[in-house]
Structure formats: C-alpha cells, structure tokens
Amino acid sequence: MAAGVATWLPFARAAAVGWLPLAKKTMPKPPVDNSSRSDEILYLNVSGVRFQTWKNTLDRYPDTLLGSSEKEFFFNEDTEEYFFDRDHEMFRHILNFYRTGKLHYPRHECIQAFDEELAFYGIVPEIIGDCCMEEYRDRKKENQERLAEDTEANESMDAPLPPDSTPRERLWRAFENPHTSTMALVFYYVTGFFIAVSVIANVVETVPCRPPEGRIKDLPCGEKYQLAFFCMDTACVLIFTFEYLMRLFAAPSRCKFMRSVMSVIDVVAIMPYYIGLVMPENEDVSGAFVTLRVFRVFRIFKFSRHSQGLRILGYTLKSCASELGFLLFSLTMAIIIFATVMFYAEKGTKGSTFTSIPASFWYTIVTMTTLGYGDMVPNTIAGKIFGSICSLSGVLVIALPVPVIVSNFSRIYHQNQRADKRRAQQKVRLARIRMAKKGTTNAFLQYKEDRALGGRDSDSTALCVKNRSAFEHQHHHLLHCLEKTTNHEFTDEMTYSELCMTESVGFRTSRSTSLSSQQGAQNNPTGCCPRRARRRAAMRLANSTASVSRGSVQELDTLHIKTTSIPPQTRSSLNAQADDLKLNCGEQDFTAAIISIPTPPANTPDESLPPSPAPIPGILRNTRATAFTHETVKISSL
Amino acid sequence: MGLVMGTFSMQSKQVSYHKDKADDDLEMTMVCHRPEGLDQLEAQTNFSKRELQVLYRGFKNECPSGVVNEDTFKQIYSQFFPHGDASTYAHYLFNAFDTGHTGSIKFEDFVTALSILLRGSVTEKLQWTFNLYDINRDGYINKEEMTDIVRAIYDMMGKYTYPVLKNDAPKQHVDAFFQKMDKNRDGVVTLDEFIFSCQEDENIMRSLQLFENVI
Numbered sequence: 001m002a003a004g005v006a007t008w009l010p011f012a013r014a015a016a017v018g019w020l021p022l023a024k025k026t027m028p029k030p031p032v033d034n035s036s037r038s039d040e041i042l043y044l045n046v047s048g049v050r051f052q053t054w055k056n057t058l059d060r061y062p063d064t065l066l067g068s069s070e071k072e073f074f075f076n077e078d079t080e081e082y083f084f085d086r087d088h089e090m091f092r093h094i095l096n097f098y099r100t101g102k103l104h105y106p107r108h109e110c111i112q113a114f115d116e117e118l119a120f121y122g123i124v125p126e127i128i129g130d131c132c133m134e135e136y137r138d139r140k141k142e143n144q145e146r147l148a149e150d151t152e153a154n155e156s157m158d159a160p161l162p163p164d165s166t167p168r169e170r171l172w173r174a175f176e177n178p179h180t181s182t183m184a185l186v187f188y189y190v191t192g193f194f195i196a197v198s199v200i201a202n203v204v205e206t207v208p209c210r211p212p213e214g215r216i217k218d219l220p221c222g223e224k225y226q227l228a229f230f231c232m233d234t235a236c237v238l239i240f241t242f243e244y245l246m247r248l249f250a251a252p253s254r255c256k257f258m259r260s261v262m263s264v265i266d267v268v269a270i271m272p273y274y275i276g277l278v279m280p281e282n283e284d285v286s287g288a289f290v291t292l293r294v295f296r297v298f299r300i301f302k303f304s305r306h307s308q309g310l311r312i313l314g315y316t317l318k319s320c321a322s323e324l325g326f327l328l329f330s331l332t333m334a335i336i337i338f339a340t341v342m343f344y345a346e347k348g349t350k351g352s353t354f355t356s357i358p359a360s361f362w363y364t365i366v367t368m369t370t371l372g373y374g375d376m377v378p379n380t381i382a383g384k385i386f387g388s389i390c391s392l393s394g395v396l397v398i399a400l401p402v403p404v405i406v407s408n409f410s411r412i413y414h415q416n417q418r419a420d421k422r423r424a425q426q427k428v429r430l431a432r433i434r435m436a437k438k439g440t441t442n443a444f445l446q447y448k449e450d451r452a453l454g455g456r457d458s459d460s461t462a463l464c465v466k467n468r469s470a471f472e473h474q475h476h477h478l479l480h481c482l483e484k485t486t487n488h489e490f491t492d493e494m495t496y497s498e499l500c501m502t503e504s505v506g507f508r509t510s511r512s513t514s515l516s517s518q519q520g521a522q523n524n525p526t527g528c529c530p531r532r533a534r535r536r537a538a539m540r541l542a543n544s545t546a547s548v549s550r551g552s553v554q555e556l557d558t559l560h561i562k563t564t565s566i567p568p569q570t571r572s573s574l575n576a577q578a579d580d581l582k583l584n585c586g587e588q589d590f591t592a593a594i595i596s597i598p599t600p601p602a603n604t605p606d607e608s609l610p611p612s613p614a615p616i617p618g619i620l621r622n623t624r625a626t627a628f629t630h631e632t633v634k635i636s637s638l
Numbered sequence: 639m640g641l642v643m644g645t646f647s648m649q650s651k652q653v654s655y656h657k658d659k660a661d662d663d664l665e666m667t668m669v670c671h672r673p674e675g676l677d678q679l680e681a682q683t684n685f686s687k688r689e690l691q692v693l694y695r696g697f698k699n700e701c702p703s704g705v706v707n708e709d710t711f712k713q714i715y716s717q718f719f720p721h722g723d724a725s726t727y728a729h730y731l732f733n734a735f736d737t738g739h740t741g742s743i744k745f746e747d748f749v750t751a752l753s754i755l756l757r758g759s760v761t762e763k764l765q766w767t768f769n770l771y772d773i774n775r776d777g778y779i780n781k782e783e784m785t786d787i788v789r790a791i792y793d794m795m796g797k798y799t800y801p802v803l804k805n806d807a808p809k810q811h812v813d814a815f816f817q818k819m820d821k822n823r824d825g826v827v828t829l830d831e832f833i834f835s836c837q838e839d840e841n842i843m844r845s846l847q848l849f850e851n852v853i
Contacts, residue, residue: 022787023845
C-alpha cells in the first residue's frame with residue numbers, strides 16, 4: 001500500500017461504524033496497539049547535517065533501513081540521535097521519499113553513487129517516480145554498457161596469450177589483433193597493400209589508353225595490357241585466397257566464421273576470378289561473366305578490417321536500421337503519391353515525358369532529393385505547382401531522420417575513442433600502481449631489516465620505529481605473520497632479478513632466523529598454486545642484501561615475481577622430482593619467499609642431479625632467463 | 639496534399655482540447671483551503687490539540703491543496719479493499735462526510751466526522767450512520783436505499799468469498815434488517831426507529847465501543 005494511505009487507515013476504520021447496524025455477526029476485537037501513541041521527532045545526523053522527522057514518517061516503509069529496527073544500530077546514545085556516515089546531499093532525496101512517497105533521481109549525481117546509497121538504505125530503485133525513471137534508466141544503461149565494454153576490452157584485447165595456446169589459437173589472435181606480433185603486423189600491411197593494388201588495377205583498366213599502331217579508336221588499358229593486368233589480378237587473388245584459407249583454418253568456430261560479414265566479403269571478392277577461370281570464353285555466358293567482374297569492386301570492402309572508421313560506419317548503419325527504415329518507407333510513400341499526382345497532372349500535354357507512373361518515379365526522386373536533372377519537367381500549371389510542393393516536402397522528409405543517424409554515429413565513434421584512450425591510460429595506471437606496491441614492499445623490508453638488526457642497536461631501531469605509524473606497524477606485523485605461516489619471505493625486485501639471471505644457484509646456509517623443513521611450503525598469498533602432496537620445503541631466510549653469484553655460496557633473498565607466462569621449455573631441468581613447487585601467480589605482483597638452502601658444494605645442482613628423492617636439501621631453482629617474465633618458480637624441497 | 643493538410647489541422651484541434659483540460663486541472667489545484675484555527679477546531683471536536691495536529695499533518699501530506707475530491711477519496715478507500723470494488727460505498731461515504739454538499743471534503747468535515755465516529759456519544763454515532771444510509775436525505779430509509787447500501791458493501795467483498803456469494807444475499811440482508819428495525823412496518827425506517835432498535839441490540843452497542851481507540 002502506498003505510504004500516505006497509512007494515514008487514512010484510522011479514518012477507514014472509523015467509517016466502519018457504518019457497518020455496525022447491518023452486521024450479522026459480532027465484530028472482532030480490535031488489535032491492541034501498545035506502541036506509544038504520541039508521535040515523536042527523530043534526529044538523524046548524516047555526516048554532520050541534522051535532519052529531523054517524525055517517527056511516523058519513517059515507519060511508513062517498514063522494509064527499509066530507516067523504517068525498521070535496523071536503524072537502532074546507528075543510534076548514538078550520547079547525542080541521542082541516529083548517526084549515518086554517508087552523503088548528506090543524497091540523504092535529502094532518501095528522506096523526501098519517506099515524506100512524499102516518491103523517490104526522485106538527482107540528475108547531477110553519479111548513478112553508481114546513487115545506487116549505492118539506495119542499497120544502503122534498503123530502498124529498491126524500482127520505486128523511482130515516473131518523472132525521473134527514464135533518466136535513471138538511461139544513465140544506468142549507459143553505465144552498464146561502459147562497464148561491459150571495459151571488461152570486454154580488458155579481457156579480449158590486451159590479455160596475453162595463455163602459455164599453452166596452440167599455433168591455431170595464436171594464428172587467430174594474430175589475425176584479429178595485428179598489433180600483438182610483428183609478423184601479424186607485416187601481414188596486415190601486405191594485405192592492405194594488395195587490396196589497394198587490386199582496386200586500383202580494376203579502376204585503371206577501364207581508362208582509355210593510346211591505341212596500338214594500326215588502330216584509331218582508344219582502347220581501355222585493360223585490353224591493351226591484358227597480360228599484365230591478368231598477372232596482377234592473379235597475384236592479388238592468390239594472396240586473398242591464402243589469407244582466407246588461413247583465417248578459416250585458424251577460426252575457433254568455422255561455421256560462425258563462414259557466416260560472418262567479412263568472410264562473405266572475402267568470398268565474394270575472390271569468386272569471380274575462379275569462376276572466370278572455369279568458364280569457357282563463350283559469347284553467351286560472357287555477358288554474365290562481365291557482371292561477375294563487377295563483384296571485384298567488393299574488394300574495397302576488405303578495407304574495413306583495416307579501418308576502424310569504416311567499421312564504425314557499418315555498425316552505425318546497423319544500429320540505426322529502424323531510422324533508416326523509416327526514412328525509406330516515408331520516402332517511398334511520398335514518391336508514390338507525388339508520382340501519381342504528377343502523372344495525372346501532365347497527362348494531357350503533348351510530348352510529355354511523364355509517360356507512366358513508374359516513369360514519374362524518376363522525376364519525383366530527382367526532385368525530392370533536390371537534384372533536379374531537368375530531363376523531365378512539368379509543363380502544365382498544375383504540374384508545376386505540385387512539382388514545387390514535391391521538392392519542398394522532399395527536403396523535410398530527408399532532413400528528419402538524418403540527425404538521429406548522425407547522433408548515433410557520433411556516440412559510437414566517441415565510444416571507440418574512449419576505448420583507445422582508456423587503453424593508453426591503463427598502462428600509465430598500472431605503472432603507477434606497481435610503483436605504489438613497490439613502496440609498500442620496500443617499507444616492509446625495511447621493517448624486517450630493522451627487526452633483524454634490532455638486537456644489536458636499540459637506538460637506531462627506536463628511531464625507525466617512531467617513524468612508522470601504528471597502522472604501518474600492524475600491517476608489517478601482519479605480513480610478518482604471513483611469512484612465518486608460509487615459510488617464505490618477501491623480497492624486492494632487484495634481488496629477484498639477479499636470482500633469475502642465474503641458471504642455477506648454489507647456496508649456503510644463511511643466518512636465517514628460521515629454518516623449517518616441515519610441512520610443505522604454502523604457496524603465495526594469492527593461493528592459486530597447486531600443491532603437490534608431501535612436499536616439503538626447507539627454506540632459509542636470507543639477508544636481503546645478498547647478491548647472487550653463480551655457482552658459489554649464495555644467499556638468496558626473497559623473490560619478487562612478476563607475472564607473465566613462461567613458455568614451458570624454460571623450465572629448469574633440475575628437480576624433475578615430483579616435489580616441485582610451482583608457484584603460479586595471479587595478476588598482481590606477488591612476493592614469494594625464496595629459499596636458500598644449504599647444499600654441499602660438491603652437489604652441483606642442475607642437470608647433473610638425478611631425479612631422485614635424495615635427501616638433498618632443497619635447492620632453489622629458478623626458471624631460466626627471462627627475469628621478470630617468470631611466472632613459476634620451482635622450489636624443490638626435502 | 640489535402641489529406642496532409644487535413645491531418646495537420648486535426649492534430650491542432652486535439653492539442654487545443656488538451657490545453658483546456660490542463661487549464662481546468664491547473665485551476666483546480668490552485669484552490670487551496672486552509673482550515674480554521676486549531677483552537678476553534680479543538681472546541682468544535684472532541685480531539686485534543688495534539689491529535690488534531692497529527693491528523694492534519696497526515697491529511698495535508700496526502701492532499702496538499704487541503705481538499706479531497708470524490709475521485710481521490712474513492713481511490714484512497716479502494717486501496718483498503720483491493721479484493722472488490724469499493725467505489726460505490728466510497729461514494730456514499732463521501733456524501734456522508736461532505737455535509738455541506740460542496741463536492742469536496744475539507745479538513746473540518748474530515749475531522750468533524752472522525753470526532754463523531756470516534757469520540758461521539760452513541761446517539762451521535764447512530765445518527766451519523768442513519769445519515770449514511772439515508773442517501774437522499776429525506777429523513778427516511780426505504781428499502782431501495784438500504785439495498786443500494788448493502789449491495790455496495792457486498793461489492794467490497796469481491797468475487798471470491800466463502801461461502802459463495804449468492805445474488806439475492808443483499809436482498810435477504812435488507813429484509814432481515816427491516817424486520818429488525820422497522821417497528822411500525824410502514825416500509826421505511828425513521829431516525830427514532832433506527833436509534834431505538836439499535837439500542838435494543840446488545841451486539842451493536844458493544845461493537846460501537848470497539849472503534850474508540852483508533853487514533
């Protein structure tokens with residue numbers, strides 16, 4: 001029931017007195033209302049702005065936060081008011097909803113912020129009044145589209161290929177996003193070039209060239225240099241055919257690919273050539289053959305793969321199909337009307353060009369689009385009058401749907417611009433985020449260092465300690481706990497990169513603070529690593545400033561592992577034991593501890609090691625080479 | 639072309655019609671009524687100042703212009719009885735409330751009626767009820783009026799009742815009513831007959847007390 005109707009309930013109940021004399025049975029007892037009768041004023045403090053309202057007002061909607069007992073959670077006994085730490089400007093609208101029963105959407109607010117406020121107060125957006133509902137819906141749809149295309153762009157475009165993609169997938173990817181690899185780019189430009197060449201050849205071969213000796217009439221170049229043009233055509237068609245077949249092979253869904261517009265264009269572009277080859281030089285069919293050559297001009301549509309603007313135009317036309325349809329329909333109606341009128345108006349005159357109604361169609365179209373060729377002109381006065389009306393109305397009818405189409409095009413074009421801009425900004429953003437993260441990591445490492453040194457020099461530690469806020473202290477303690485839990489340590493980039501540079505590492509025990517060789521090392525905090533059973537890691541902590549040298553004693557630091565995929569072949573051959581840890585990381589930078597393990601120097605690691613579960617202390621293996629692009633760190637364990 | 643011109647002219651005529659209606663609405667909403675002072679109302683009715691304040695706030699919230707017209711009244715009343723059709727009974731109620739026959743209920747009418755119904759004496763309540771039943775205000779309730787009222791009440795029940803509503807149920811009800819109320823069997827019920835009969839009936843007397851604590 002609507003809010004305000006609750007006010008009328010007492011009146012409705014009072015009016016029930018009118019039924020009493022008629023009642024066949026006795027009336028039931030009324031419900032006992034124990035709640036206090038007198039209406040009280042409640043104080044609502046929303047980030048400092050005090051609102052006051054009757055309790056009854058809020059009670060109108062008992063299934064919202066303010067109308068139910070949920071608001072008691074926000075009651076502040078000291079000040080005897082309900083305190084909400086939210087936006088007070090939007091609270092105005094929420095409170096007005098209680099007062100008037102209508103929820104309005106403020107146009108200048110962000111739609112997401114508004115939605116969040118509604119969700120907080122337990123109000124369903126569907127009750128927004130009619131006056132504001134349309135605006136709300138439009139903004140919401142717009143926002144959702146934007147979000148959808150954000151996620152789509154993130155996923156599809158720049159996501160790196162999974163490491164185990166087949167050549168077919170890679171090929172498809174190269175075709176769809178040419179900027180991902182150089183080869184694809186080269187191929188892209190080559191095909192573009194050949195499309196251009198083909199189109200130009202088609203055009204040029206109809207230009208009249210100087211006739212060879214013995215002929216007077218001008219010859220089109222196509223016939224003069226027949227062989228040359230034929231060779232060029234063949235080359236182009238070969239390239240196009242090759243490209244089409246490659247795409248067909250690489251397509252994830254061949255049926256879908258064959259039905260797509262671009263594929264159809266490709267086929268139409270190359271078919272005439274093959275049909276021409278197959279067909280004999282017969283006069284009967286040569287007419288049809290000539291028609292086929294017209295289809296060669298469709299090759300120009302292949303450019304739409306290369307040009308974003310063309311694609312946008314095509315998409316716009318598709319999305320404005322209804323407006324275009326309306327335009328066409330209204331034009332047809334007008335053409336028929338005016339053609340009929342003109343025909344009958346000009347019927348009497350001798351030598352009139354308006355021989356039939358269909359013939360008048362031509363006049364009407366030419367007049368309505370304000371072309372006015374002048375090949376057909378009315379002679380009678382009536383004809384001239386109607387002709388002028390025709391041209392005036394033509395302007396109007398055409399001018400109406402055009403702005404709609406234009407605005408659609410503009411919207412889609414800007415959307416695309418936004419996508420490009422966002423991609424560029426994304427890179428900058430990611431770089432900045434990375435730097436911020438590095439900052440925190442360094443702070444933590446500093447903290448640990450201080451703690452390690454803490455025993456010796458109490459003064460300096462005291463100083464360091466003071467420089468950190470309570471929050472930082474707690475945060476660092478938390479990270480420390482995590483390290484202890486996983487038996488790994490955090491480290492920084494440089495150390496890790498050094499580690500990665502080396503193929504194998506020999507270690508020595510460092511003065512680690514903890515050595516645990518028991519239960520398997522837990523993996524990184526993001527926890528996406530598969531843990532093989534019974535894995536144990538012997539890990540030692542290392543000095544954070546240790547440098548890594550090949551083959552010699554090493555003290556390793558924790559690794560800072562960036563995430564990208566590594567091709568499987570870079571896995572170090574060592575520790576093919578099943579006890580390998582494979583750390584697989586998500587998208588964020590993750591710091592995992594690396595272990596420095598004591599190993600007798602004689603036991604040179606790597607390839608020489610037999611894959612036996614010998615009681616070798618765990619050896620750290622990094623994957624080869626590519627420093628930051630490693631995703632997996634194999635850590636063998638005891 | 640003439641067709642086109644014709645269409646255009648038709649459009650404009652329609653537009654002007656809408657404009658008139660909008661003007662009427664505008665005029666209606668301009669009418670704003672303010673009730674008499676709080677003290678006066680307190681003297682006239684059996685409500686305290688506080689109660690009047692609560693009542694007026696609710697009333698003003700629903701009808702910012704200060705008056706309720708019949709359509710709004712019907713709409714409001716119908717919302718309490720969604721199963722059936724409450725418009726007929728609401729119409730009779732409206733007439734009962736609108737003692738001045740102005741076509742709209744002002745706050746004073748509203749509060750006066752409520753005062754009678756909730757805080758009035760038994761006689762006053764019964765008098766009000768008699769006024770409600772007496773549709774043409776001639777001082778007598780005849781069978782047709784009663785049948786109309788009873789049928790309106792049964793309409794509020796809607797279609798889905800248990801036991802199933804029969805067509806002659808209102809008529810039977812009216813007959814029973816007249817049996818009880820019409821003492822001199824002259825086919826009409828006067829105010830005195832009505833009050834007298836009701837005071838005889840224990841049930842009615844008891845139930846009249848039920849609605850006193852509504853506010």
